[in-house]
Amino acid sequence: MSKPDILAVAKLHPFYLEALQASFTVHDRAHEADAAAFAELAPRISGIAAMGESRVSRSLLAQLPNLKVVSVFGVGYDGVDTEAARERGICVTHTPDVLSDDVADLAIGLMLSIARRIPQADQHVRAGRWPSGPMPLGRKVTGARLGIVGLGRIGKAIARRAQAFDMSIAYTARSEKPESGYLHYPNPKALAAEVDFLVVITPGGAGTRHLINAEVLSALGPNGFLINVARGSVVDESALVHALQSGLIAGAALDVFENEPNVPAELWSLGNVVLTPHMASATQQTRQAMADLAFANMRAGLAGEPLLTPVPECR
Numbered sequence: 148m149s150k151p152d153i154l155a156v157a158k159l160h161p162f163y164l165e166a167l168q169a170s171f172t173v174h175d176r177a178h179e180a181d182a183a184a185f186a187e188l189a190p191r192i193s194g195i196a197a198m199g200e201s202r203v204s205r206s207l208l209a210q211l212p213n214l215k216v217v218s219v220f221g222v223g224y225d226g227v228d229t230e231a232a233r234e235r236g237i238c239v240t241h242t243p244d245v246l247s248d249d250v251a252d253l254a255i256g257l258m259l260s261i262a263r264r265i266p267q268a269d270q271h272v273r274a275g276r277w278p279s280g281p282m283p284l285g286r287k288v289t290g291a292r293l294g295i296v297g298l299g300r301i302g303k304a305i306a307r308r309a310q311a312f313d314m315s316i317a318y319t320a321r322s323e324k325p326e327s328g329y330l331h332y333p334n335p336k337a338l339a340a341e342v343d344f345l346v347v348i349t350p351g352g353a354g355t356r357h358l359i360n361a362e363v364l365s366a367l368g369p370n371g372f373l374i375n376v377a378r379g380s381v382v383d384e385s386a387l388v389h390a391l392q393s394g395l396i397a398g399a400a401l402d403v404f405e406n407e408p409n410v411p412a413e414l415w416s417l418g419n420v421v422l423t424p425h426m427a428s429a430t431q432q433t434r435q436a437m438a439d440l441a442f443a444n445m446r447a448g449l450a451g452e453p454l455l456t457p458v459p460e461c462r
């Protein structure tokens with residue numbers, strides 16, 4: 148019997164690709180190649196494999212009459228048109244929880260990196276500047292005030308880690324979470340005004356676009372640091388560049404950008420930023436767990452079995 152046909156809409160992580168290839172025929176970005184060949188293939192496609200940043204549009208879904216499941220390798224799925232999928236009865240799945248620890252670890256790592264200037268200090272030593280003098284002083288993290296924008300699975304994991312640094316913890320989210328015991332603020336601006344470090348960890352998409360804008364950065368102020376591990380779209384990048392260049396905020400540590408993998412050239416030359424290439428979940432262990440879960444969702448979806456982790460819109 149021939150294997151079911153799967154469309155990979157992006158270059159898949161090797162762990163995910165290898166798992167899929169054992170059971171399915173994977174067509175790597177066939178929708179971006181020859182249109183006539185894709186039209187011939189399209190009726191056979193029963194699954195889409197996507198990365199967290201992939202775009203799965205209404206028009207792509209419309210070309211796949213026998214599609215059953217979209218399995219995203221990532222917890223974020225802001226590029227998938229879930230409304231169009233739901234209208235057609237197509238299931239969308241993602242990989243929550245298994246990556247929360249890694250993303251929280253990196254958020255704390257970025258906070259320490261920007262506050263204590265760890266990448267800059269490494270450069271100071273490597274460039275032979277140590278004999279000429281010390282590094283400028285950093286900002287103490289222990290005991291500082293942390294604000295978390297988005298107190299979901301990952302936001303809570305960040306808060307738990309921050310407690311070990313004796314930080315005071317406040318947050319904003321769509322709904323208040325009295326059970327958390329953390330101080331709630333109604334919006335990012337009110338939160339930013341009261342903290343030293345503002346960590347952003349909401350989903351991307353239309354609902355959070357430019358949630359962190361010039362006003363929020365101004366409220367964070369010249370002693371405040373921004374850490375973004377959510378999606379580039381959540382922060383107004385032009386406003387952020389301006390705030391960093393003009394000293395409106397003290398610094399920023401960023402894992403995500405508006406137009407990845409392109410990072411604004413203005414950020415490259417700034418000394419008060421730390422930049423990482425969207426790598427918060429990028430450990431061997433977590434990427435394996437994500438691949439296992441994304442594969443299990445694909446397999447279950449195609450077999451008509453209950454999905455392990457459907458997105459909330461499809462439950």
Ligand code: NAP
Pocket residue numbers: 222223224243244246250296297298299300301302319320321322323348349350351354355358376377378402403425426427428
């Ligand atoms: P989650 O459990 O769904 O939590 C999302 C949180 O964001 C919730 O607290 C939610 O509020 C809040 N939120 C949503 N819309 C908001 C808005 N407009 N204003 C304020 N808060 C809002 O998701 P998660 O598992 O923690 O993941 C969060 C996101 O992290 C993902 O969607 C993804 O974009 C990003 N991420 C990035 C990386 C990376 O590599 N950098 C890795 C993994 C995830 P309520 O609780 O009130 O609903």
Ligand code: 8YV
Pocket residue numbers: 198199200220221222223224246425426427428
């Ligand atoms: C991944 C992510 O790097 O889970 C997410 O939402 O952004 C990251 O874990 C990404 O999904 C892989 O493309």
